[in-house]
Amino acid sequence: MNLQQVLVRLGSRILQPVHSSTCITDSMYRYCHTESPESPPTTRATSLENQSLLKNLTVLGVDVMMARRRQPTILQKVETNECGLADFLYSKGASREVVGSIISRFPRAITRSAEHLDQRWKLWRNIFTSNAKIIKILHRSPESFFRSTDNENLEKNVAFLSSLDLTPKHLQRLVTVAPRTFSNSVELNRTMVELLHSICVSLGGKDCEGFAKAIISRNVYILTRSTKRVKANIHFLLEELKLSDDEALVLLQGPGAEILDLSHPTLKNNFLNLQEKLQSLGCQRADVKKLVFSYSTVLFLSSATLNNKLDCLVEGGVDIKQIVNKPKVLDFSVATLKHRLDVLNSLSYNFGVNGVSILDMSKKRFDTKLKKLQMFEE
DNA sequence: AGTACCGGGTTCTGCCATAAGG
């Protein structure tokens, strides 16, 4: 941090209650700088850059190097609104650090006008109950808010997503964790929903709105994925598991919804590895199907992690059939499983007799249980 | 009291290619 930044930071702390950026007065902030004749450029890349803009950005706490790497042409623009943007964000409760970080990571944000920002914010507020929630998202993913300039599309999106009849809780969660959904074109979102409808129809389902709703509720990331990917994953699962229509409907709108947005090669590799590994441990194809139905997230596990866990459990004295019947044990890390297996084996715990539920307890419950076992031992 | 079932929380953006548009 250079001296100027230190001074600005101190200054902004003193000015805290006043929502004003340090670079220019409020009344001027619409287009708040002009080209500056001073300081000869040092490199060709920076020779076209607007020096007064650069100065403003520095004052605002922007990482100019980062901004340059991300969107170099923005730094050459003559008319920008960095101060207006900063003041706007301050007025919504953003800190100086947050504003600097936002602009550093998505410099194009400074080209958005005050009117545009205001309108866009109001539209987001249709879903979110507080400014703070929106700021949090902007801080996490500036691109989601700023990438599109099409407020009309955003408005349609709000209407469209609301029309899906998700519970307010799910809708908010969707936009919170997958804010990109909001900046998709409404056509893109609609296409995904229509894909889900058409899959439901092809499986002979009766309630296709409900089907789509169930999948989106369980997997709020799905609207940020390509239909190509989702389609490929669904076809792969139906094919490999040889599902009947009814089974497919149950799996897809149930536990299987969660795995539809894995990248297709990942899903494929993880599935094929799972199948191979289970068979090498003496399982049948039916066991694979059973496992995927009862614990779809097993397909999130990379082949290395999965094989590691299964080996660890089997070596620790757990029967593979017990794992298939109680797949939740795979939720835990190899380290946790290893630790629990070691402790239990030292107490001569018999998984065959007592089952394996003890392995998938929360830490608190496990420790309580363990104390009792140890008391019994003495 | 102990166990089974189930859903919840965390977090999932940042980069690239290309189409669109001036």
Place this chain on the structure above:
DNA sequence: CCTTATGGCAGAACCCGGTACT
């Protein structure tokens, strides 16, 4: 032609506890 807007991609678990059931 240039820049901007948009679509698409990779990466890939672990843990907790409420509550119904027995």
